[in-house]
Amino acid sequence: MSDSRRKKPPLVAEKRFGKATTKKSATKRTSKATPKKTARKRRAAPKRPAKKRNPIVAFFLGIFGWIWRVTWAFTWRIGLVVGLVVGLAIGFVYLQLPDVDELLDGRARGSVTLLDRDDRVFAWRGDQFGGAVTAETVSEHLKNAVVATEDRRFYWHFGVSPRGVASAVRINLKEGRGPLSGHGGSTITQQTAKLLCLGEPYKAEDWESEAAYVQDCRQGSLWRKVKEAVYAMAMETKYTKNEILSVYLNRAYMGGGAYGAEAATQRYFGKPAANATPAEAAMLAGLLTKPSSLAPTANLSRSQDRAATVLRLMNEQGYLTDEETARWQTNPATLSVAAAENAGGYFADWVMSTGPEFFTRNTTEDVILKTTFDGRIQQAAEDGLAWVFENKVREGSKAQAAIVVMSADGAVRAMVGGRQTKVSGAFNRAVQAKRQTGSAFKPFVYATALDLGGHYDDRVVDEPYCQTIPGSGEWCPKNYTGKYYGDVTLSFALMNSLNIPAVKVSEQAGRENVRTVANMFGIESDLAAGPALALGASESSVLEMAGAYAGILNGGSSVTPYGLVELRLMGDEDPLMGTGGGIGERVISGAAARELVWMMEKVVSEGTGGRAKIDGWQVAGKTGTTQAARDAWFIGFTNEYVAGVWMGYDDNTPLTGVTGGGLPAEIWRETMTRVHEGIEPRPLPAFVPKPQAPKARAGQRRQQNGLEGVVNGILKDIFGGR
Template identity: 75%
Template sequence: MSDSGRKRPPLVAEKRYGGAPKRAAKPAARKASSKPAAKPKASKSARKAPAKTSPKVKASRKPTPKRKPSKKRHPIVAFFLRILRWIWGIVWGFTWRTGMVFGLLLGLAVTYVYMTLPDVTELLDGRSRGSVTLLDRDGKVFAWRGDQFGGVVTADTVSEDLKNAVIATEDKRFYRHFGVSPRGVAGAVRINLSEGRGPLSGHGGSTITQQTAKLMCLGVEYDATEWESEADYVRDCRRGSLSRKAKEAIYAIAMEVKYTKNEILSVYLNRAYMGAGAYGAEAAAQRYFGKPAANLSAAEGAMLAGLLTAPSSLAPTANLQRSQDRAATVLRLMNEQRYLSDEDTAYWQSNPAVLSAAAEAKAGGYFADWVMSTGPEFFTRNTTEDVVLKTTMDPRIQKAAEEGLKWVFDNKVSEGSKAQAAIVVMSADGAVRAMVGGRRTKVSGAFNRAVQAKRQTGSAFKPFVYATALDLGKHANDTVIDGPYCQNIPGSGEWCPKNYTGEHYGEVTLTTALKNSLNVPAVKVSEQAGRENVRTVASMFGIESDLAAGPALALGASESSLLEMSGAYAGILNGGSSVTPYGLIELRLLGDDNALMGTGGGIGERVISDAAARELIWMMEKVVSEGTGGRAQLPGWQVAGKTGTTQAARDAWFIGFTNEYVAGVWMGYDDNTPLTGVTGGGLPADIWREAMVRVHEGLTPTALPAFTPAPPKPKAQPRPKKKKRGLDDVLNGIIKDIVGGN
């Protein structure tokens, strides 16, 4: 069958004219109706014109983005990039595997430490030594020694201001980290490097948890058999090596797992050293402010928190102004971290914390050191217990002694003088009421010139020469010749003592010789009484130092301490019995009412008779009322005493007493430089007077226990010699008798 009758379709592609293909029209037709529609015949003109698409179809079509032709890398660059990818793959693989191993080891280490950590209650008191609290004669605290621990506190029981001050100063992210602060460590390393130090030298970036771990010495307890000393143990605990830091971090993380944040903070607040022997917040609060840690103000809390960086140098008892300046910085940090308002910060900075009365006075620093040295070592200097010592110290008398010494140096000693002085005041039974061991009175652990300095006594020794003579039967009004006198000393040649004035006064009484401090009569009396007897009497009165063996013994060539000499004079006052100076009344453990020991001194055995002692007191009273000690007179009081000046005026003494108290004063240079224009009757007598005027304020004057010696017996007139009778005289006498008898 032929199809020539049909018109053939054009041989031109539809796309060429923009016409839509027939296959694209069929779906549109199916959408319009379900019935198949008849295919319309297109005219030539219609076929030639480009088909118009509906707006809907145009909108649905998106232009295909043209793909940029890929830029080929340079072969060399591509080669190095492939090497870098390979190296990175090795590094990454090594890193995550190493990290896994490190994390595993860290977990095992933390777990091990966690298992060894004790209960938190066992960690609150970490002291290796105990504390010593010293009470005055009225039972009030005046000094502390040792490692004082005031009692257990917690983060919840201390003042909120103290807690906030510690966090603001030591670790502001304490409640947000896991025991170690990488940011803090990085900051500390940066600061150390910028300041020219090693990365671990100086700032440590330690958290409170890490500091607590260090305070616990990472769980290593002190063992005397393993360490040469406790100081070596502490030094090892404070090491800052890299390995030590790593152990510290592990220990800190284990603590974070074992304990709560507040428990860690509680351990820190109880163990931290806060200066002046105070360990823990409670001890420091009592030591500096006389109140519990729960009642501290913001200024007081800031001051304690400020001590944590340098407790010894910043302690308010060492330098109050420096401590207040540091507290002002802590208050500013508290304000920046919103623990304090601007108003409160300004108020407390302008009203800084001040010391309590006891801490401010810090009375009896030398006294406390001396008492600590006299008690049993295992209960004082090396105690592991908390001990309470009740002492003989009288704060009123202590203050009087300090003020008297200061007044003389301020008003009578040239400015810039480096001369020193010491004072001891005691009762007649040897109970020491005050002690000043140097011009700087607010000290602790300083050289105590009242006890530790051994100096020649000079003429202050002479009362023991006359005490020996009086006890052997001499009397105050007996005489001795003051004239040139020499002795041959084996190995030294001729020795001729001279009076201070260089003159001789002929026949003088013992009283005159003593009150004018004449040297020649003192040596003669000593030699007559027996040098060994004088040594015995002085030793029995309490002068324990080695006494000179030659005749110069009478002139005070021996060395002694001010405490010994004052105690010996107290023996004279109480009637001739020896006295052992003492400062300890009783020793007991904290919280225990029963005393473990009592007084360690007082009146001992008799040395000279009561009559001899009373006569000697009368003679010594003349020293002050008429002789070399006139500047020591007290209005309304009888005073007995003796001046003393050593060779070349290297030492000057005045020791004297009223019926109430004995006081001794020494003055000189620590390096034995001679004093200029100073004798015992000068500045030492002035210091004695200024101190004792204050000591006797409010007391009713009483007379010394002396009596006036009987006047010297008149010398017997020599009988006229009988004339020898001759033979004639005898015969004449016989005749007279016979005649008279008739």
Template identity: 65%
Template sequence: MSDSGRKKSRLVADKRYSKRKPAPQKRRKAPARRRTKRGARVRNPLLRLFLWIAHLIWRVTWALGWRIALVSVLIIGIATGYVYATLPPAGQMLDGRASGSVTLMDRENAVFAWRGDQFGGVVTAETVSPHLKNAVIATEDKRFYRHIGLDPIGIAGAIRINLREGRGPLSGNGGSTITQQTAKLLCLGVKYDPDVWESETAYEADCRESSLWRKAKEAIYALALEAKYTKDDILSIYLNRAYMGGGAYGAEAASQRFFGKSAAQLTPAESAILAGLLTAPTTLAPTNNLERSRNRASVVIGLMRDQGYLSDSAARQALANPATLSEAAESRAGGYFADWVMSSGPDFFTRNTSEDVIIRTTLDQRIQKAAEDGLTEIFENKVRDDSKAQAAVVVMSADGAVRAMVGGRQTKAIGAFNRATQALRQTGSAFKPFVYATALELGYSPLDTVEDAPLTIDVPGSGPWSPKNYDRKFRGTVTLAEALRSSLNVPAVKIAQGVGLDRVRRVAADFGIESDLADGPALALGASESTLIEMTGAYAGILNGGSAVTPYGLENLTMLGEEEPVMTATGGIGERVIRREAAQKLTWMMNRVVNQGTGRRAALDGWQVAGKTGTTQAARDAWFIGFTADYVAGVWMGYDDNTPLTGVTGSGLPAEIWHEVMIRVHEGAAPRPLPMQEPDAATQPDTRAPNRRSRPQSGIERLLRSILGGG
């Protein structure tokens, strides 16, 4: 049979070598998901739209960003280049004074005060103490030598601190580099122009503006500074221009003002004080609050140690031995005396000077301390704590050279009301020596007599006036010396009337009392007003033998760097007012005031003292002015509002203040006799007949005696 119609079965070998691939197995369909590979197709249409928009924004931002960045760089570069081209050599940028300064020196040529904006001289980063240089960098800009004028890390840190403390991003910490601070000190190169700015205050306010636009200009200026100058040049400009408190601009001025030494000699502790001032120069000035300044310096020392500028041992030593102020700095810049000297000179050399000026004065710092200590002694121990009473003291030589001045109880005040030179007060009986000086000049003797009895004078325009003595008693016939010794009022009025009120006014004015003097008979009792310095100067004329003096504190004025003074003393001894003999007799009379009369509390053991007390109506003013052979001193006491003093007269607390001051002034000095002349015994009146004289009388004496009621 044929098997051609049957299907043949496949051999095993056919299966083994077959080229046909097996059909793939059908897999379960997986859910759609996002592929993470780049270029993968995202099947979610919303997500795909979002990614497309983001990609578009990115491409546009990138396209615009690099172009804007390029343009910004070009603009910044051009602006920086322009500023760079306008910058002068570094040496011309060091002196930043807007006005001059005044340095005041005492009679020993020691600096005791400054006025104006002090500029001590140019320093550089190489010449200042390395401790100061390191302290400034550690405090103000620790990456100073590593940045290009801007410090993004510092700015970010400052913004973070400001936001954390609830301030605006640009308020408080600024993160400014030393270069940026220097740009601000230079006011971005804009100089003061009175035609543009309303005032220097407005100009300075604009320089300190902190807006974003101002910050941007400051950054460009800082970049230009970095391109133009070296790092040390920039630091030098900063150290010369930065305000460091107390009126001192620059490291040298601050070093001289606070420590009395060059900036090259500063110790780590002193350097830390100055570096600490840069954050708040007025608040932290050591002359305002030394303890606060030292606390800030401790922080600076810690920064110096942490940044490797000080070893642990050096830091411990600096903390254990904080900086101390110089004597001049401790004196709070000269107080009343310095203010008075500044006001006594011409404005263009003192308050408005555009140059650095040196003034040599008459101040004796030992005597100044004696005056301050003597006044403080009385107020601390003999005046009640709640008293508002004030006092003033002036000490001068016989030629009018003022050696000390205290213008109020706050002995260290600066710019305060000076009661020694500015307060016009009634002089009371302190004026009487000029009445007797007039009589003595006309030939009267201290031993001539006058009747102390009730007196009534018809004053034109005022009616009858009846002066009375302080104790309301009358003593009958008294000598002129006795009348002055007991400060009797009626005899003083009679003598003034007798010699002529015009003559008394002229003598007082010639002695230096320039204030308006009363026209009526009350002139003799001190109804006129005067200042303490005028009255003390007038008494100095009595001590020097009868010649007028003009009190002065300025000996000479020299421009810094010059040798020849441009101005010399504006005061001193002037013309003769009364004869030497008359002045010496008056001194003898005033010596009896202290030895036997109202001024006994002013007496000094071993010293001859002459003086006079004074108490005005209702005790609104109390005076004691007196002198030894060496010095004249005046003391005034009262209330600024004219409230009457309680239980105080010139013979009381003012005399005691005078005593406390002068016992310190004369400490260690050998006593010298007063230039006084005791009246000749032959001219003394007969005690049995007080009004008769044993010597011939001149015509003027007879006339005066008849007027005075002495027989």
């Protein structure tokens, strides 16, 4: 029997997955692993105690650390404040900026374009503006050239280029200048902001002059640079890159009076900006740094050299291939015919001075002036003058000369105001210089006598002659040759420029009558009051004298020289005003004028003006030489044109071996020979003397002498009030 009360072990299921691990064995394994860990710890290097820092070093490091923390705390706060202020400033400027179309034309003055008699442009004055263009409408080459030259990172910066400013400061310091002096590192946007004068428009009442306004806009102070940067960033926010570039291309000054790409392209190349070639675009972009000195009209060679550099920059920045660069550097841009000639500077200045001031010198409109100018005749005058000075005048001479060529109605065709012909704004000796006329005045003495009833074959005695001048004593004129020719005709006396007969004729005709005739023919200068009036003691200009001789050629009517034919505003078809000169009232009779022309023809064909002869043409004229040869003149005409020539020194130094019948007559001949090329010769409008029997003519002369007192009395009554 079993003992049922024995405690039986609990029923435990067998471990299905391996043997059960007993507590003893687990303990055993644990005890074996523990020593290994201990061994590792023993092998590791023991920690060293922290080394104490030097108290002095620790002190200073603490100070520096404190300073850094304070500085950083201030810096980020100040930076935040500055950023907010700049942002507000940019926002304020942004709100003030107008629409981009209002910024394209920023001129304070208008332009004047001068057309010749055939409606071709020959000169420009004022601030030229060919019309608004955009970055999309100009030649792609021009846009690329400007960016490559002025601001290669234009399309990537935000209006200001820190890298460009740093580079400019470095270059300035390296070259011994102040950090802001010289190179500015300005972007195209900053330059545009400067051209806009930071939004401050020009007001005449606020500035001493426009130049003072421009100078203030261009100042380079630090504060101005800051304002410029803010304005530039506001522009970048308001406008697109192409709009900013458009404003720049329209406002930038490009020399020669041209503002903007369109005006400059028309001025130099005679074409629109849309058609500019790479070479022309490079030349225009090269002008932006120094527009006046680099202008191709001032120095074409220097402008071409600068353009070659711009082409290289375009190549480096990928705008042109190597082949294209080589091609355009080998074939640089050249000026248009009109720009290359740079013709008519003296004429253009004179026309500008004769027109209404508010449409010429101070115009705010774009004006077109049609003129009487003839480029072919102008070139003839310049070439004739140059030939004589190169071949007949000693090298190094400082003598000057002036020429005016006009038609019989006073239409001025050419004008040379000095030996330097390619100029503008220079002293114009043809208009501004008032010089004694000498014997060139004598035709007006004989014109008066002929108009009073005299004739070419009336006689006068050439003999020693003196006259007492109240307050001056005795005055005794002499002939240039020092000889006396006795009883001579008026024609002989004029032909040989005899002084004593001229004085006697003047006194007999009446000085006041002579003064009146000269004034009515257009000599407006004050005329001498004494008997020396007949010998050209008075002063006049080449323009006045040529105009007066034109009156003789056209039959005895006064002539007002003119150059302006028509004035109109650009874009308008109807003119605002027309011709300001031409033929006026009659001065002497047609018969007297024709007889005087015949007498003056003898001056050239047989007398003192022989060097002025032109093959195949009848020429009439008169020489003139003043006291001590300070002035030498020849004024004459054919059936087609009148020309006046003066020669002398600006400081009144006497000429050496020069008389009016010498170099001035030769300048006249060289000029008029070229002027008349290709023109069929026509005779002068002179009378042809009819041969008369000596007795008949003597009877007429006796009759005339018998009635002389009566006639003179009547004539004085008629002409005394003139």
